[in-house]
Amino acid sequence: MIANQLLIVLAFGMSLVSAHFRVEYPYWRGDSFKTQYTRPCGGVNVTHNRTQWPVDGGSILFKPSHHWALTYVNLGLGDDDSIIFNTTLVHGFNQTGNGTFCFPKISIPTNLGIQDGTNASLQLVQVSDGGSSLYNCMDITFSKSPSNLLAQNMCVNSTGVGGVAISSTPTSGGGSPSASPSHAGAVSNAGAMGMGAVGLFAMVIASLLA
Numbered sequence: 001m002i003a004n005q006l007l008i009v010l011a012f013g014m015s016l017v018s019a020h021f022r023v024e025y026p027y028w029r030g031d032s033f034k035t036q037y038t039r040p041c042g043g044v045n046v047t048h049n050r051t052q053w054p055v056d057g058g059s060i061l062f063k064p065s066h067h068w069a070l071t072y073v074n075l076g077l078g079d080d081d082s083i084i085f086n087t088t089l090v091h092g093f094n095q096t097g098n099g100t101f102c103f104p105k106i107s108i109p110t111n112l113g114i115q116d117g118t119n120a121s122l123q124l125v126q127v128s129d130g131g132s133s134l135y136n137c138m139d140i141t142f143s144k145s146p147s148n149l150l151a152q153n154m155c156v157n158s159t160g161v162g163g164v165a166i167s168s169t170p171t172s173g174g175g176s177p178s179a180s181p182s183h184a185g186a187v188s189n190a191g192a193m194g195m196g197a198v199g200l201f202a203m204v205i206a207s208l209l210a
């Protein structure tokens with residue numbers, strides 16, 4: 001048991017050091033590992049390395065490295081560093097597991113006036129256990145016939161990677177609200193209530209505190 005706890009501590013330590021995420025498609029602005037906490041784009045300025053992205057929306061493939069992270073996708077129109085990411089394309093959800101995660105097709109609101117040739121940037125935000133937000137941006141040009149679409153058979157989640165909707169109420173069970181992870185009994189109850197990765201995470205913390 002002590003060995004197990006040591007392994008868990010090591011795993012957490014490693015995830016803090018090698019933390020962060022990278023984006024594979026559309027091309028990210030560049031390596032942001034040292035500055036990824038910097039808003040709005042991880043400390044990397046706008047580029048000319050634009051990926052053609054369908055006018056009605058496309059896919060995003062990225063590699064998260066945290067056990068879980070609240071995750072968002074925002075859109076900003078324009079092609080310089082004054083872009084404001086004021087359109088939320090994917091509202092917050094809990095992205096679970098590390099490996100590869102893919103959104104097959106993120107749809108675009110029709111009232112933004114986007115057409116063939118419109119330049120924009122996508123902003124991917126992840127907030128994990130430490131509370132700091134991590135950012136990466138991808139510069140795109142909307143296109144009616146994109147030349148470099150991500151093949152749909154490439155758009156898969158690796159084993160153990162997924163997502164859980166965030167809800168203001170327990171997803172099942174209907175018992176009392178989940179408690180803080182300071183009491184092991186309450187935590188295992190939270191797990192039984194279908195808290196998924198969050199419950200699992202709380203259980204790991206509880207085992208460290210025990």
Ligand SMILES: [Cu+2]
Nearest residue numbers: 018019020021
């Ligand atoms: Cu990180």
